[in-house]
Amino acid sequence: MRKWNFCAGPAVISEQVLSEVKDELLEWGDSGMSIMEMSHRSKIYDGVAVDAKQDFIDILNVPSSHEVLFLQGGATHQFSMVPLNFAHNNNADYVLSGSWSKKAIAEASKLTKVNTIASSENLGFSYAPTQEDWKHSKDSAYVHYCPNETIQGVAIHEAPDINNHLIADMSSVILSEPLDVSKFSLIYAGAQKNIGPAGLTMVIIKKDLMKLENENLPNILRYSKHSESDSMLNTPPTFAWYMAGKVFKWIKQSGGLEFFKEQNHLKASTLYDFIDNSDFYSNPVKIENRSIMNVPFILADNDLDSVFLKESEENGLLNLKGHRSVGGMRASIYNAMPLEGINELVDFMKVFEAKYG
Ligand SMILES: Cc1ncc(COP(=O)(O)O)c(C=O)c1O
Incomplete structure (x- = not known):
């Protein structure tokens, strides 16, 4: 079963593309x-x-x-x-x-x-x-x-x-x-x-x-x-x-880059808005320099990092660990990650905060 993959790269690829490739794999x-x-x-x-x-x-x-x-x-x-x-x-x-x-x-x-x-x-x-x-x-x-x-x-x-x-x-x-x-x-x-x-x-x-x-x-x-x-x-x-x-x-x-621009900004703002309105999660980046592709965030208590990663994985949200050089979490939300994946991530983050925050 495919899950939501927030890996920074190699990263999520559209399921439509993967399934076309599957169909053509043996004979082009x-x-x-x-x-x-x-x-x-x-x-x-x-x-x-x-x-x-x-x-x-x-x-x-x-x-x-x-x-x-x-x-x-x-x-x-x-x-x-x-x-x-x-x-x-x-x-x-x-x-x-x-x-x-x-x-x-x-x-x-x-x-x-x-x-x-x-x-x-x-x-x-x-x-x-x-x-x-x-x-x-x-x-x-x-x-x-x-x-x-x-x-x-x-x-x-x-x-x-x-x-x-x-x-x-x-x-x-x-x-x-x-x-x-x-x-x-x-x-x-x-x-x-x-x-x-x-x-x-x-x-x-x-x-x-x-x-x-x-x-x-x-x-x-x-x-x-x-x-x-x-x-x-x-x-x-x-x-x-x-x-x-x-x-x-x-x-x-899908509608070209105008479509993805709109989608990507919506996805990123959904996640940033949630983080900014929470006392439990935070993003350290100056607002005008925030990436729409890679969203790092930290938990109020970094002792909870491993619990967060374990429970997120159990909930089908993969690869949220931040880069080893900076720690914390990171959600990479490239074109092939739909808004649905972001909504599920936010829902999980809310539940986690209610439980441990
Ligand atoms: C901005 C940026 N530059 C360079 C690289 C290195 O890419 P590669 O592993 O393809 O050499 C990466 C990999 O994540 C990257 O994100």
Whole structure:
């Protein structure tokens, strides 16, 4: 029996998508084989791949100035691929607003001079530095930030307007609402939250930025080489790509990103409103920086954490444990988590508070 899965990633996937995959698992169409057994160079697979890319472009309204790539290596790989390509012999600006931007900075620092142009580490990443506080350097190759810090549940909701290449780690927020892609020179996102199974990394890159890449790198590290071969420089993660395509179709059929924006804001406000009106639960994040995808909360008495986790699990509410680095609880409420799941979580939290509060 399927339960409500609040995992930060790999995360819940729409049941409609999973059941279509189940139906097609043994044989895709009348191909005589599973999609997993098919050459990525075959005509049939090519159709699947091309369709998925087009659906992604349609959903996000990706302008023709940008290329969409289906890569491997996770968002972590982008932590080094970005500076390797664009900050060689140079320096780059980074905004530090949580654990993932901190990791991106640590990796980039091995490859280039990093200017941390704004940081919220002083207050334990309980807010994000506002754009006015970003102290841009004169000659940096690009500005990197993480609009949604998955661990702290801290978001920068407005994409900043800057006079430099803007690069964003959107792993836990991509496809949660419409986005003005034209503001960005590069967006990357691991698939395992709002897109599909792990193993796939989406990259949206401005074609003009690709012209600036480091030509001395091996092909596998060069965006242009992936682009020239339609993301098939080597064997791509074929199954994850196919499933991502199904998720994109499901998003389209559901009403696109406007629909998910409305749903996601409703889900998040349902949970935050309940937490804010309780003396037992609290969320440490500054209101304007609260994430709509990852909602951390703490109990008034952390001795009750293990009881909360045990009883929530018994009630069909899974993976509510906060990240090991911050503790407490966290509910990740990506696109595939319906409002019903949030309502059940809130009902459980009320009962738990009445019992132990
Ligand atoms: C914002 C963010 N960036 C990067 C990562 C790392 O992603 P991956 O494990 O795909 O390398 C994660 C994973 O949770 C994330 O949430």
